Amino acid sequence: MKNICVFCGSGAGTLPAYSLAARRLGALIVQRGMGLVYGGADIGLMREVAEGALKENGNVTGVIPAGLVDKEIQHRALTELLVVENMHQRKAKMADLSEAFIALPGGLGTLEEFFEVLSWAQLGLHKKPCALLNVEGYYDGLIAFLNHAVEHRFVSPAHRQLVLVEKTPEAMLDAIAAYRPPAVDLWIKRGET
Numbered sequence: 001m002k003n004i005c006v007f008c009g010s011g012a013g014t015l016p017a018y019s020l021a022a023r024r025l026g027a028l029i030v031q032r033g034m035g036l037v038y039g040g041a042d043i044g045l046m047r048e049v050a051e052g053a054l055k056e057n058g059n060v061t062g063v064i065p066a067g068l069v070d071k072e073i074q075h076r077a078l079t080e081l082l083v084v085e086n087m088h089q090r091k092a093k094m095a096d097l098s099e100a101f102i103a104l105p106g107g108l109g110t111l112e113e114f115f116e117v118l119s120w121a122q123l124g125l126h127k128k129p130c131a132l133l134n135v136e137g138y139y140d141g142l143i144a145f146l147n148h149a150v151e152h153r154f155v156s157p158a159h160r161q162l163v164l165v166e167k168t169p170e171a172m173l174d175a176i177a178a179y180r181p182p183a184v185d186l187w188i189k190r191g192e193t
């Protein structure tokens, strides 16, 4: 595996544990011989994950839309900063460059990015792992909602299994290394969820 894409908050959240996990994840990605792909900003958890990887002399690629270069403050010390035209290009580029996706705690942008790659996996457009790093239970409510969606048959159990969940960066990278895409046919069939 060459690169891992990390989606995370442009804010730092309330708990120091969020920043610590972001730094640790960035460092571990490099220690395990991979590069980091992320949104290219110098704020919030985005900054922390990049710093973690850069401190280990890792390869860090940021992908930022031109319109956000000032708002999110582009990181100036990355291995490579790709400035793209818009959000769609950002997500497509981040996905092209990466073999796995991890969401750290974050807000609407993080959720949107995560669910987009997850829905692409559901459609069989890629077979890359999609993972939630559930730091301090941040994603407990979201996981409960996904189970609720399965119970109500809007999400199939097979598609629910596409979401990896771990509590620590170490366990997360172990789970990603061991990941085998489900052998089942993941294409949605009408009325079969």
Ligand code: AMP
Binding pocket: 008, 009, 010, 011, 039, 041, 068, 072, 087, 088, 090, 091, 106, 107, 108, 109, 110, 111, 112, 113
């Ligand atoms: P947030 O989780 O809301 O703090 O946002 C985290 C990152 O997601 C920031 O870099 C946002 O610019 C980015 N983001 C927000 N909405 C989108 C979107 N529709 N497509 C791509 N990135 C987005």
